[in-house]
Amino acid sequence: MGDFGTLLPLAVGYIVINGLNPAGFLVMMGLANIITGILYRLPMPIEPMKVLAVMAIAQQWSPSMIYASGFAMGVIWVFFALTNLIGWIAKITPRSVIWGIQVALGLLLAYEAFKLLSSGWILGIIAVGLVLALRDNRYAPAAIVLMVLGVGISLVNGTFQQVSPPAFNLPPLTGFHFKEIWQTLLLAGFAQIPLTVTNATIATAALIKTYWPDKPVSERKLSLNQGLMNLIAPFFGGMPMCHGAGGLAGQHFFGARTGGANIMEGVIEISLGLFLAASVVGLFSVFPSAIIGAMMLLVGLKLTGVARNIRLNKDLIPLTTTVIISILINMAVGFLAGLVVYHLTRSIVRRRGQCACQQPQRLAYKS
Numbered sequence: 001m002g003d004f005g006t007l008l009p010l011a012v013g014y015i016v017i018n019g020l021n022p023a024g025f026l027v028m029m030g031l032a033n034i035i036t037g038i039l040y041r042l043p044m045p046i047e048p049m050k051v052l053a054v055m056a057i058a059q060q061w062s063p064s065m066i067y068a069s070g071f072a073m074g075v076i077w078v079f080f081a082l083t084n085l086i087g088w089i090a091k092i093t094p095r096s097v098i099w100g101i102q103v104a105l106g107l108l109l110a111y112e113a114f115k116l117l118s119s120g121w122i123l124g125i126i127a128v129g130l131v132l133a134l135r136d137n138r139y140a141p142a143a144i145v146l147m148v149l150g151v152g153i154s155l156v157n158g159t160f161q162q163v164s165p166p167a168f169n170l171p172p173l174t175g176f177h178f179k180e181i182w183q184t185l186l187l188a189g190f191a192q193i194p195l196t197v198t199n200a201t202i203a204t205a206a207l208i209k210t211y212w213p214d215k216p217v218s219e220r221k222l223s224l225n226q227g228l229m230n231l232i233a234p235f236f237g238g239m240p241m242c243h244g245a246g247g248l249a250g251q252h253f254f255g256a257r258t259g260g261a262n263i264m265e266g267v268i269e270i271s272l273g274l275f276l277a278a279s280v281v282g283l284f285s286v287f288p289s290a291i292i293g294a295m296m297l298l299v300g301l302k303l304t305g306v307a308r309n310i311r312l313n314k315d316l317i318p319l320t321t322t323v324i325i326s327i328l329i330n331m332a333v334g335f336l337a338g339l340v341v342y343h344l345t346r347s348i349v350r351r352r353g354q355c356a357c358q359q360p361q362r363l364a365y366k367s
Helices: 004-017 022-040 050-058 063-083 085-092 095-117 121-134 142-157 178-211 219-236 245-253 260-275 277-286 289-309 316-328 331-366
Strands: none
Touching: 004 022, 004 050, 004 277, 004 289, 022 219, 022 260, 022 277, 050 063, 050 178, 063 085, 063 178, 063 219, 085 178, 085 219, 095 121, 095 178, 095 245, 095 289, 095 316, 095 331, 121 142, 121 289, 142 289, 178 219, 178 245, 178 331, 245 289, 260 277, 316 331
C-alpha cells in the first residue's frame, strides 16, 4: 500500500470522472501486480502513466480513448524493447539527469501532497507522525494503519452511506477506434514517452540497483514488461500502466522487500474488482484526502534524497537544469534539457583538457 498515495487520486479520477469500469480497472491492475511479483520477486510498482492519466482526467476523455492510449504505449514499449532502443537511451543518460527526474518527481509529489493535506492539516500531521513512528514496525506497517484509520474516520463521519453493497462483477470486454490511437498520442502519448523512459524505466532500474544490488533488472526487461501488459489490459477495461521510481520508493519506504507485496496487493485489487466494483467509487470518494497527502509527502521527500549523492563539479548543473525545466514545463522537456546540458558541458571540459595537454608540446617544439 506504500504506492497508494499516488495511485488513489488518479484511480478516483479515472473511475469517477472518466467512467472507467471499476471491475476491469482493478482486476487488470491486480493481475499485473501478481504476475510482476512472481517474475521479479521484488515489490515492483504497477501504477498509472501519469501524463496520460492527468490529461485524460483534465480533458474528460472517453473510456475508449484511454484504452487506445494504453494500446499505443504497449506497441511503443515492445518496439523499444525488441530493438533495444531503450538500452541506447539508457547508455546516453547520465546519473545526474536520472537523479534530476527523481528530485523533480519528488518535489511535484510533495506539492500535490500539500494540496491534499490542506483539506485537514491536523489529520495530516497525525498521519505523518504515525508514518514516522511506525515505518519500521513489522507488526503494524504504517501504510496499513493509515488505510484502517481512513476507513475508520469515514465510518465515524457516516460517509459510508455512499458506498454500495457488495455484488459480483466480471471485467468487461472493451475496445477503441484506431483513429483514437493517433489522437491520444498527440494529446499526451508523445509527452508520456520520455517520462516513462526516465522515471518508469531508467530511474526504476537504477533504484533497484540501489535497494537490491544483487537483483538488478535491465531497462530492456522493464520496457518489455510495460509493453506486454499495455497490449492486453485495454481489451479488458485496464488503464495505461507502467512501473515508476516514485512507486518503488514508496513500496520500499513502507517496508516492502519482496514480490509478496505485489501478490498481496494484486489479490486485494482482484477481490475488490470482482466483489466490490460497485462500492469502489463511493469508497474512494469518502476516504480522507489528508491521509493520502501524508503518504505522498513522505514518498516525495524520500525521492528528493538522491540529491545527496551529487558531485558538485559534475552533476550539479545537469541535475539543476533537469529539475527546473521539469517543474516549469514538463518531465519530457526537462529530460531533454538535462541531457543536452550534460553532454554539452562534458564536451567543453574535454576540449579544454585537450588544449591543456597540447600547450606544453607546442612550447617544447618552439624551444
